[in-house]
Amino acid sequence: MESSRWKRAAKGLLNNIKMSVPILVGVLLLVGALNTFVPKEFFARIFTGNKALDPLIGALFGSIAAGNPLTSYIIGGELLNSGISLIAVLAFVVSWVTVGTVQIPAESLMLGRCFALLRNGISCLMAIAIALLTVLIAGIFA
Amino acid sequence: MSKALKKIGAQWLFLIAVILLYIILGLWDLETTVAALKGFLVLLKKILPVLGIVFALIFLSNLVLNPKIVNRYLGRGAKKSGWPVAIIAGILSMGPIYLWYPLLGELKTKGMRDALIAVFLYNRAVKIPLVPVMIYYFGLKIVVILTVLMILFSIANGLLVEKLIRKGEAKQKPET
Numbered sequence: 001m002e003s004s005r006w007k008r009a010a011k012g013l014l015n016n017i018k019m020s021v022p023i024l025v026g027v028l029l030l031v032g033a034l035n036t037f038v039p040k041e042f043f044a045r046i047f048t049g050n051k052a053l054d055p056l057i058g059a060l061f062g063s064i065a066a067g068n069p070l071t072s073y074i075i076g077g078e079l080l081n082s083g084i085s086l087i088a089v090l091a092f093v094v095s096w097v098t099v100g101t102v103q104i105p106a107e108s109l110m111l112g113r114c115f116a117l118l119r120n121g122i123s124c125l126m127a128i129a130i131a132l133l134t135v136l137i138a139g140i141f142a
Numbered sequence: 143m144s145k146a147l148k149k150i151g152a153q154w155l156f157l158i159a160v161i162l163l164y165i166i167l168g169l170w171d172l173e174t175t176v177a178a179l180k181g182f183l184v185l186l187k188k189i190l191p192v193l194g195i196v197f198a199l200i201f202l203s204n205l206v207l208n209p210k211i212v213n214r215y216l217g218r219g220a221k222k223s224g225w226p227v228a229i230i231a232g233i234l235s236m237g238p239i240y241l242w243y244p245l246l247g248e249l250k251t252k253g254m255r256d257a258l259i260a261v262f263l264y265n266r267a268v269k270i271p272l273v274p275v276m277i278y279y280f281g282l283k284i285v286v287i288l289t290v291l292m293i294l295f296s297i298a299n300g301l302l303v304e305k306l307i308r309k310g311e312a313k314q315k316p317e318t
Contacts, residue, residue, distance in 0.1 A: 005205065006205065008204065009201055009202075009204035009205040010201065010204075012200070012201075012204040012248070013197060013200050013201045013204060016197075016200050016244050016247075016248060017197065017244075019151075019153055019244070019247075020153070020243065020244035020247075022151075022153040022154050022156065022157040023153045023156055023157070023240075023243075024189075024193070024240060024241070024244075025157055025186075026156045026157040026159075026160040027240045028182050028185050028186055028189070029160045029161070029164060029178075029179075029182050030160055030163075031181075031182075031185060031238075032178045032179065032180075032181035032182030032185055033163070033164065033167065033175075033178040033181075033182075035178075035181055036174055036175075036177045036178035036181050037167070037174060037178065069267070069269050069272055070272055070275060073272065073275050073276055073279050073280075074275075074279070076279060076280070077278075077279030077280070080279070080280075086280075086284075090280075090284075090288065094267070094288070094292070097266075097267035097269075098264055098267045098292075100239055100240070103239060103240045103243075105156050106156070106240050106243055107240070107243060109152050109153055109156065110243040110244060110246070110247040111243060111246060111247055111250060111259060112250075112307075114307055114310055115256055115259070115260075115303065115307060118302075118303045118306050118307065119260050119263065119299070119303050122299055122302050122303060123264065123299060126295050126298070126299060129295070130288065130291045130292060130295055133287075133291055134284060134287045134288045134291055137287050137291075138283055138284055138287055141283060141287075
């Protein structure tokens with residue numbers, strides 16, 4: 001009885017490895033390609049200076065970007081120094097860390113297509129709302 | 143044709159598609175593609191220890207958890223207790239987000255709510271070790287407000303995702 005439980009657990013793990021390893025390798029390859037083919041300086045060039053449009057641009061490009069959150073903070077800091085609005089920069093940083101466009105195929109395969117598309121889409125919109133609210137609340141406590 | 147594709151499995155098709163993309167990129171710009179491959183190897187080396195932990199957790203969950211237990215703590219039966227569990231686990235979890243898909247997929251099959259999976263994934267964006275860096279760039283006030291808002295929005299995110307999935311499923315049911 002006990003050994004069959006261990007066997008079942010090991011079989012479940014093996015099935016999971018068979019399913020997830022090709023997906024994880026594919027995602028890592030995509031992240032590697034995105035990080036290499038899209039230079040960090042690219043992000044500084046996408047903002048227009050338009051206060052209404054920039055948060056949307058920030059959220060969209062933050063969603064497409066991939067990589068360590070630390071990189072997003074550093075890029076965000078540089079964007080702030082170059083005069084991009086705080087709302088746009090926060091939308092960019094929040095969508096960078098909450099949305100994973102590159103990972104959508106993997107998320108779809110393991111958690112369901114509907115779940116992956118909805119979660120990432122809603123997270124992208126929420127990044128703008130969070131950025132707006134953060135600046136608004138910070139303004140109240142100024 | 144579609145039967146053959148089904149036999150291969152969506153996971154392998156995905157990997158094949160990515161490899162094909164690399165071949166195309168290699169033909170276009172070999173030097174940058176080699177750099178991308180090196181980047182991939184660096185990433186792979188970095189995630190291996192965490193991947194080991196994730197697979198150990200999957201084995202443990204297969205051994206200890208059954209749908210009844212998962213439902214009681216992370217499923218529909220969890221009521222309010224599932225939310226803090228998902229939030230704290232999301233904040234404390236390590237490594238890239240995609241490493242956690244296999245474990246979450248496993249828990250989903252055992253009955254974990256979509257809302258709690260979304261909450262877990264959203265809270266992975268709250269990185270406690272990186273807070274000093276955030277404070278350096280954005281200031282303490284912004285970081286505190288942002289972190290609190292992200293945790294609150296994670297719950298809204300989870301509820302919204304779950305509600306829309308259910309709505310979609312309800313719409314599909316009468317057709318089938």
